[in-house]
Amino acid sequence: MYRSNPDGGPDVKKRRKSMREQIGNLSRRELLKLFGISVGASLAGEAAWPQKIQAQSRKVTPRKTARNVLFIQNCGAMSPAECLDFKETRFTAKDLDIQTVNSDFRLSKTIFPNYEKWAPRASLVRSFYENSLVHASAQYHTQAGRALNAAILREIPAFGSVIASELESERRSSDTFPAFISVDLWNARCPQIGSGMLHPRFAGLDLNTASVFDAFGAGEDDSAAKNSALSERWEVLNRMSEVSPSGGIGGKASEYKAHYEYAYKILTDSRFKKVLSLSDQDKARYGVPKDRGTCKIGLAMLIARNLLAADAGARFIWVANTYNGGNGPADNHDQLYGRGALAPKGAQLSIYESGPRLDAAFSSLIEDLSKMPGKESGKTLLDETMVCMIHEFGRNPEMNSNGGRDHWGPCFANLFMGGGVKPGRVIGKTDGYKVTDVGWQFKQQPMMDHVVSTIYSVLGIDWSKKIVDTPSGRAYEYQQTAPLGGPAFIPLTSIEELFA
Numbered sequence: 001m002y003r004s005n006p007d008g009g010p011d012v013k014k015r016r017k018s019m020r021e022q023i024g025n026l027s028r029r030e031l032l033k034l035f036g037i038s039v040g041a042s043l044a045g046e047a048a049w050p051q052k053i054q055a056q057s058r059k060v061t062p063r064k065t066a067r068n069v070l071f072i073q074n075c076g077a078m079s080p081a082e083c084l085d086f087k088e089t090r091f092t093a094k095d096l097d098i099q100t101v102n103s104d105f106r107l108s109k110t111i112f113p114n115y116e117k118w119a120p121r122a123s124l125v126r127s128f129y130e131n132s133l134v135h136a137s138a139q140y141h142t143q144a145g146r147a148l149n150a151a152i153l154r155e156i157p158a159f160g161s162v163i164a165s166e167l168e169s170e171r172r173s174s175d176t177f178p179a180f181i182s183v184d185l186w187n188a189r190c191p192q193i194g195s196g197m198l199h200p201r202f203a204g205l206d207l208n209t210a211s212v213f214d215a216f217g218a219g220e221d222d223s224a225a226k227n228s229a230l231s232e233r234w235e236v237l238n239r240m241s242e243v244s245p246s247g248g249i250g251g252k253a254s255e256y257k258a259h260y261e262y263a264y265k266i267l268t269d270s271r272f273k274k275v276l277s278l279s280d281q282d283k284a285r286y287g288v289p290k291d292r293g294t295c296k297i298g299l300a301m302l303i304a305r306n307l308l309a310a311d312a313g314a315r316f317i318w319v320a321n322t323y324n325g326g327n328g329p330a331d332n333h334d335q336l337y338g339r340g341a342l343a344p345k346g347a348q349l350s351i352y353e354s355g356p357r358l359d360a361a362f363s364s365l366i367e368d369l370s371k372m373p374g375k376e377s378g379k380t381l382l383d384e385t386m387v388c389m390i391h392e393f394g395r396n397p398e399m400n401s402n403g404g405r406d407h408w409g410p411c412f413a414n415l416f417m418g419g420g421v422k423p424g425r426v427i428g429k430t431d432g433y434k435v436t437d438v439g440w441q442f443k444q445q446p447m448m449d450h451v452v453s454t455i456y457s458v459l460g461i462d463w464s465k466k467i468v469d470t471p472s473g474r475a476y477e478y479q480q481t482a483p484l485g486g487p488a489f490i491p492l493t494s495i496e497e498l499f500a
Helices: 010-023 028-033 135-144 150-155 159-170 212-216 224-238 253-267 270-275 280-285 297-310 351-369 448-458
Strands: 037-039 053-055 068-074 098-102 105-108 123-128 180-183 205-207 316-321 385-390 412-417 435-437 465-467
Touching: 068 135, 068 297, 068 448, 123 435, 135 159, 159 180, 159 316, 159 448, 180 297, 205 253, 270 297, 280 297, 280 351, 297 316, 297 351, 351 385, 385 448
Parallel strands: 068 316, 068 385, 180 205, 180 316
Antiparallel strands: 037 205, 053 465, 098 105, 123 412, 385 412
16 A cells, blocks of 8 residues: 655645545545546445345356456447448448458448458347437446336446346455446446445446546656655545545445445555556557547557456456547437548547547457457457447438438347357348348347346356345346336347357
8 A cells, every 4th residue: 555755745744634624525426536436326225235036037048158248338329331230322431441251241441440350250230129219218228238217217237236246156355356347437428327226336336547547557666746646545545434424425334335445455456556557559559649539448448458367356347438428429410421620529520530449449459358368278368258349229321411320229230259259140130221130039129138138148147037125126137028118028038149
């Protein structure tokens, strides 16, 4: 642990006193935010945390083909027609340099210059359906694994919290990192939804790439001034438990104890500092210097890589591609192909920028994971990690009058690889407007609910389970089949075709 010099000069002592005076004015969330870390909320008090979990089906046999899952949320919904379900129409730009990955998969080398590093390893599901066409509720669906239901909103956990709860029995004494860690989810249209009715320790920690390096990325040769500032932050963190339970956002301090303990354990673990130790060469490979966003996707993916390599307990890692916030960089309602003076500004990027920005980070990540040793002898981290690139919905195949594509729910594509996924699968076919072949054994289209069931399966979790003793009295099913706010029926299944 870092400590301040007790013999510091008057300026140091004055600054330290000022820092202490500010502690009483900060809420618990603000204290964690100071460190580039935030946590999701928890609804239930200790007496109400669910205990009764039952299986609904004896037919479910989880695959357990992955030790880890890396979930990449491509916020804003990148246009399938230019990307994962390429369709050449009268609207298509002429400079996309289309390449063939396999007979059912073509990609633009202009948009994805390094596609050869990841595309041949990938499998696609193109027949997804999304009921909600509003970013906030669709991103909620992505994070909760179920459609938004306002009546029980506060008790529903993020599915990452369910994973953390299920993997709790597999944790080792050396695991100081929480099982569920996200990066830059704070900047999404739907930020962390928290652990809901589950124990607060399953809420997950969210790392902010805009501030976490400044707070805890100090090297051994950094200046004394920076180390002094770092030690003050350590002191604040160490004193969090002294914050008045009646202050800040309210609630009992005991409900937040788990957050304090996790934060403190992580930040005093030398492996966490190593996670944040990034070389200039790696930053360049991942496209960090060229990224103008508040949140840099290259930094987020480097953190994800290092979290997996650390093997310190983090097994479900969520990376949100948020750029400058809002709905996300791919929310291209106008100027999808805009360049120069016509290029989108603010929270959006044209496809000529958003694609290469994502590709630089993603291709380097997959390349690194495919070379880094896994936990099991003879396997790589990619072999042991299922990687998902997920969108909240699709984009209209028709170009609007502003040169952009609007929201589209009838069909869109998501990408999967590693962790037992067979490369080269393309599940489902579309004509751009609708699904012409669902590509799996059910007549219904797959949904985000099935992505979650598939993630549960590869981690060895029975997705047919349900929690009976919820605060509302309404059973919480790990995967719903008849949800409020969604279709009349959703098949209870994972996407087995990814592994066939």
